[in-house]
Structure formats: C-alpha cells, structure tokens
Amino acid sequence: MILKLCIVLIALLASSYATRKLPENFMLGAASAAYQIEGAWNEDGRGPCIWDSYTEEKGLDNGYVAADSYHKWQDDVRNAKLLGLNFYRFSISWSRILPNGTINFINQKGVDYYTNLIKALKAEGIEPIITLYYWDLPQYLQLLGGFLNSRLVEYFEDYVRLCFELYGEYVKYWLTINEPFTICYDGYGSGGNAPGLQQIGDGVYQCAHTVLKMHARAYRVYDEEFRDRFNGQVGLVINSEWREPKSNSSLDLEAQERALQFSVGMYANPVFVGNWPQVMIDRIGNRSAQEGFTRSRLPPFTEDEIAYINGTHDFFALNTYGHYMVEYQDDEPISYPSYDFDRSVKTYNNLIPSGFMLRKKLNYLQERYNPKAILITENGYRTDDILNDADRIKVLKDFLGNILDAVEEDNINVIGYSVWSLIDNFEWGSYKAKFGLIRVDFDDVDRKRTWKDSGYWYQNLTSTRILDD
Ligand SMILES: *[C@@H]1O[C@H](CO)[C@@H](O)[C@H](O)[C@H]1NC(C)=O
Ligand SMILES: *[C@@H]1O[C@H](CO)[C@@H](O)[C@H](O)[C@H]1NC(C)=O
Ligand SMILES: *[C@@H]1O[C@H](CO)[C@@H](O)[C@H](O)[C@H]1NC(C)=O
Ligand SMILES: *[C@@H]1O[C@H](CO)[C@@H](O)[C@H](O)[C@H]1NC(C)=O
Ligand SMILES: *[C@@H]1O[C@H](CO)[C@@H](O)[C@H](O)[C@H]1NC(C)=O
Numbered sequence: 175m176i177l178k179l180c181i182v183l184i185a186l187l188a189s190s191y192a193t194r195k196l197p198e199n200f201m202l203g204a205a206s207a208a209y210q211i212e213g214a215w216n217e218d219g220r221g222p223c224i225w226d227s228y229t230e231e232k233g234l235d236n237g238y239v240a241a242d243s244y245h246k247w248q249d250d251v252r253n254a255k256l257l258g259l260n261f262y263r264f265s266i267s268w269s270r271i272l273p274n275g276t277i278n279f280i281n282q283k284g285v286d287y288y289t290n291l292i293k294a295l296k297a298e299g300i301e302p303i304i305t306l307y308y309w310d311l312p313q314y315l316q317l318l319g320g321f322l323n324s325r326l327v328e329y330f331e332d333y334v335r336l337c338f339e340l341y342g343e344y345v346k347y348w349l350t351i352n353e354p355f356t357i358c359y360d361g362y363g364s365g366g367n368a369p370g371l372q373q374i375g376d377g378v379y380q381c382a383h384t385v386l387k388m389h390a391r392a393y394r395v396y397d398e399e400f401r402d403r404f405n406g407q408v409g410l411v412i413n414s415e416w417r418e419p420k421s422n423s424s425l426d427l428e429a430q431e432r433a434l435q436f437s438v439g440m441y442a443n444p445v446f447v448g449n450w451p452q453v454m455i456d457r458i459g460n461r462s463a464q465e466g467f468t469r470s471r472l473p474p475f476t477e478d479e480i481a482y483i484n485g486t487h488d489f490f491a492l493n494t495y496g497h498y499m500v501e502y503q504d505d506e507p508i509s510y511p512s513y514d515f516d517r518s519v520k521t522y523n524n525l526i527p528s529g530f531m532l533r534k535k536l537n538y539l540q541e542r543y544n545p546k547a548i549l550i551t552e553n554g555y556r557t558d559d560i561l562n563d564a565d566r567i568k569v570l571k572d573f574l575g576n577i578l579d580a581v582e583e584d585n586i587n588v589i590g591y592s593v594w595s596l597i598d599n600f601e602w603g604s605y606k607a608k609f610g611l612i613r614v615d616f617d618d619v620d621r622k623r624t625w626k627d628s629g630y631w632y633q634n635l636t637s638t639r640i641l642d643d
Contacts, residue, residue, distance in 0.1 A: 194578055196639040201301070201590030203261035204254065204611060204632075205552055207308040207352070209237045210599035212267060214244030218283035221273025223310040224320070225602075228368030234603040241597050241614045242621040244287065249623055250596065251294045253612055257629065258636030261301035263551060263592050264291070265308035265352065268333055275312030277332035285340060292344045303551075303592075304341065305349040305411065306334050306392065309357060309368065309602075316369055321362065321381040327388050334392040335399070342404040349491055349551060350392040353413040354385040354441050363513055367602060375511025376471050379458070383473040386444050386483050393486035407488035410445055411551050414438030416497035416535040417521070425502035429519045432457075433500045434538070436517040446543035448484035449475060458516045464508045471511055489589065490545035493552035497531040499524050527555060527569050529576030536580040536588065547589045550577065554594035554609045561613060566628045574641055593632065597623060 196202070209225050215238045216222075229236035243250055254262045268275055270284035295302045307330070311320055315329055334350070351357070360367035362377030371377055389410045396408045414437040419426040432453055435443070439451040449455075450472060458472040475483065501520040509515070536548065555569040570593065580586045598610035605616050611629040615622045635641065 193640050193642040194575070196574075196578070196635075196641060197581065198639075199589070200581075200639075201260040201549075202632075202636050203259050203263055203301075203303065203590060203592040204257065204596035205263035205592045205594050206243070206250075206265070206596050206599060207305065207310075208265045208267035208270070209240070209308065209310040210595075210601070211241040211243040211250075211264075211597065212270075213237065213239040213242045215239075217244065218287075219270075219273060219281040220267065220284060221269035221275070221281075222313040223267070223269045224313055224316050224368040225310050227313055227316075228370050229603065232370070232603075235600065235605055237600045239621070240600045241616075243597075246621060246623075247287070247291050248294065251291070251298060251300075253623060253625075253629075254295065254300050254596065255298040257596075257611065257633050259300055260636070261303045261347075261590065261592070262295055262596065263303040263305065263349070265305035265310075266337060267310055268307065269310065269312035269314075271336070272312065272333055274314035275329055275333065276314065277329075277336065280336070288341065292341055296344055301347070302341075302345055303347040303349065304337070304345055305352050306337060307350065307388075308352040309361075311369075320369055321358065321384045322377060324384050324387065326384055327391050330388040331391045331395060335395050338396055338400045338404075342400050342406065345404070346406050347489075347549070348392075348396065348406055348408045349411045350389045350408060351385055352411045352551075353493055354382065354389075354410070355413055355437055357385060358382045359513070374513050378513045379472045382440060383475070386441065386475075387479065389445070390483040390486045394482070409487055409489045409491040409549070410441065411491040411493055412438060412441050413493040413552075414535075415495065416531045416538075417500045418497055418524070418531060418534075420499055420501040423502070426500070429500050429502040432517060433498070433519045433521060436513075436519075438539070439542075442490070442539070442543050444475070444480070444483045445485075445487050446490075446545065449480045454516075457518075461508065461516055462511070465511055467511075471516075487545060489547040489549050490539060490543060491549050491551045492535075492539070493594075494532055494535065494550060495553065495555075496527055497524055497535075498522060527573070529572035529574075532573055533576040533580045533584070536577070536586050537584055540584070540586045545587075547587045549589055550591045552592055552594040556607045556609055559598075559608050559613070561624065561626045563626045563628045566626075567631045570628070570632075571641065571643070574635075575643075578641065 358381035363374040365372040417433040419430040435451040459470040506515040598614040601607040
C-alpha cells in the first residue's frame, strides 16, 4: 500500500515536473496569407498581383486556386474554432479590394469577403490579426515601379486607411508589412521571389527605404486617425533568423553582429532606435565610394524621415524558423556592387530547428530594441505530405518550451504565438512544402481538409494549455 502510494506520488511529481502551463493571457493562434490560400485569382473583380505574373513568367505552380479559401473560408473558421485558437492571422489581398491598388475603384465583393470572414471569427471568439501586405502587390503598382517607386508610400496610405475604416472596429492587432527582408532581398536582389528583379547592389536598399516609409505611414495614419476610436495596436513583421557564431573569437562575434545588423537591424533599427544601423551606413558608404559612386547605394533618410519612422511600433512582430552559423571573412575585393559584399560574412544554413536559438534571439531583440511586447507571428516546420507528423509536434514543443523559458526566466514579454500554418498552402512557387496543422488535398477539386496529428496536438494544447515534454 505504502509502496503503491510512493509510486503514485513519484509519478505525480514526475509529471508535474515534465509539464508546464502557458500563462493565462498568452495567445495561441495560427497564420495564413491571402495569396497562399485564397485562390479565386480572377473572380469577383480581384485585380492581378505580382505573384500571378511572376509564377506565369517562371512557369511555376501558382495560387490561382490554392486552398480555395475564397470559397471555403467557412471551413477555415470552423477549423480555427475547433482548434481552439485565440486568434487567426490572415492577410488582406490588396488587389481584391482595390483591383489596381489605387483608391479610385473599390471592389465591393472583395470588401465583403473580408467583412464576412472577420465577423465570423469574432462570432466564434477568435481575434482576427490582419496583415495588410503579404507580398501580393497589385500588378498595376508594379508597372509603376513597385517598391522602387517611393510613391508606393502614398498608394499604401490610401489602402491602409480604407482597411482601418472598414475593419478597424473589429481588429485589435494590425500587421503592416510581412517580412520586409524577404520582400526586398528576394524580390529585388536575388530575384527568387516576385517581382524577380536582380538588383542586389541597389534594389535591395531602395526597396527597404520604401518599405520602412510605408510601414511608418501606416502606423502614423492609425495613430492619428483611428487609435482613439478603436484602441488597436500596430506593428511591422520582421523576419530574421538567428546568427550563431562559429566560435567566440572577437572576429566571429563581429561577423555575427554585422550579419544581424544587415538583416534584423536593417528594419528594426529605423523603427525602434532611429535610422539605419551605423555599420550599414559605414560599410555601404565606404564600398560605394571605392566602387566609384558619388553617393552611397544605401539611400539616406532625412532627419524628418528618421524621426517619422522612429517609434512606429506597439509590439515587435517576429517570424522565426531556423538559424544560420556565421564566420568572419576578410572583405571581398571591390568588384560589382552587392549587398552580399557589403555585408561580407560567411554564413551557412543550419537546417536543424532549435528552440534554444530562438531564445537567444528573443534575448537579443529585447536587449537591442526593448519592445513593449513580442508577438511571434510565424513559427513552423516543413514536412512532406503526411498526417502523422510527430516531427512537427516535437519541433513546435521545443520552440514553445524555449519561449516559455524566455518569458519565465528571462522576463521577456512574449504575448502570443502563431503556428505557420493553419492549413497546407501555396509555398511561393510550389505545393511541395507542407506546413499546415491541417492537410489540404490539392488534387481534389473540393480541396478537402484533413486534420494532422499536429492539429489534434495543438487543439489539446489550446484547451489544456499544458505543454508536456
Ligand atoms: C486599372 O489599370 C488598367 C491598366 O493597367 C486600366 O485599363 C484600368 O482603367 C484601371 N482601372 C482603374 C479602376 O483605375
Ligand atoms: C561562446 O560563449 C558562450 C557563453 O560563454 C558559450 O555558451 C558558447 O558555448 C561559446 N561558443 C563556442 C562556439 O565556444
Ligand atoms: C528614437 O526615439 C527614441 C525614443 O523617443 C529616442 O530616444 C532616440 O533618440 C530616437 N532616435 C533618433 C536617432 O533620433
Ligand atoms: C573604408 O575602407 C577603407 C579601405 O578599405 C578602410 O581603411 C576604412 O577603415 C573603411 N572605413 C570604414 C568606416 O569602414
Ligand atoms: C493532451 O494533453 C495532456 C496534457 O499535456 C496529455 O496528458 C494528453 O496525453 C494529451 N492528449 C492527447 C490526445 O494528445
């Protein structure tokens, strides 16, 4: 009897040791993006966007049907409800409500689509968290130069003001622009994303200059015209993988810091500290001069712009997946202009996801930028097309455990976590990479949804709020 009691006690102790509870107000959600799930690319008045033309041009898979969420949004809401999500993060397709991106014509059917989605989520007690720009620039605005045309700031202002007017009363969290680093580096540098330009010496920086002014404009418009009425919060979604130094030598640590400044700092410094990171100003200015330019390829901000962009944050929105190892290398000799040479760090991808690296990154962000709060807007794990996705569960648990460590032991105010993704979707060129908690059958005209093990696991987590090992 006593032995039995002891065993029970030990079992109880062991289980309470191995399980942890998420803080009561910690929000759990899942994410998606318009181009990746909606389909209906030319229905009900939607205008073309750069991903329609880029995929066509490159002969890639496209988002013409995707997960068909334009028609199946009620399934998405039902699944979000069954999963027990506190919030659902989705994006508005700019060209669905403004077909050319310009305010002279508002597409009422597009407006209604998002009104219905938002109201249905609210009716189920799910907070809509809305991304205003998730990579799908209206094609008409691309013809005007896209992110290389700083007039985009004004077109964006008109669009976001409309969104705030239409949906502001329902929305507590607005995300202005998703992953500026990817937009500018892949869209205007490497050419690996729409619009596919390869202008790695100049385009990357001119794009960044425009993105930062767009974000700040959206933030200021909300602040000045809507905050009193709706009392929501606004943030920029920054992606930057952690950079882990190969050694603790001062050179490798310098390389680590430089690599971080050239990625997260490029976008976080202007918003949280003011102006570009000094190391970017120095290095790009210096190389530009040696390359024969009369001015830096990094467009300077005026004093007014620095002040206007500085402070445009209510929280730090973070997309986070893996990390890179970095190593010092001597500067590249002067040749053609390139972001990669400006940064000049040896870096290689470490594909093994690590929650501990995320914890380091959270500490870095807190120390450098001192945000009021951090919202993890994306984190996830890629698998093949399987339903028994134990690997995904293991990785997400590791990330969440380390986020809890950051909250409890490092006193970092992480307020929520969003899995990428609610459902399998169009992963920018192909349907191969599967990130969903819920499978979508892309061979089925009905785009049938089937829950994966990770979906059941997440459902359990949202209801018990207990994270076990
Ligand atoms: C949209 O742009 C096209 C040209 O690309 C033009 O023909 C059309 O009139 C524009 N529509 C609106 C509403 O501005
Ligand atoms: C560098 O130093 C940190 C802190 O002392 C330590 O945790 C880490 O293992 C060291 N890294 C290497 C590669 O030696
Ligand atoms: C940015 O704003 C902060 C907080 O108001 C201020 O301390 C800092 O000096 C500003 N940065 C610049 C470059 O003006
Ligand atoms: C600029 O480049 C020169 C020559 O490589 C170097 O001596 C100098 O320290 C650099 N200055 C800065 C600010 O990086
Ligand atoms: C649900 O979560 C609890 C607490 O972590 C765990 O003991 C239980 O096994 C989970 N059930 C399923 C079906 O995963």
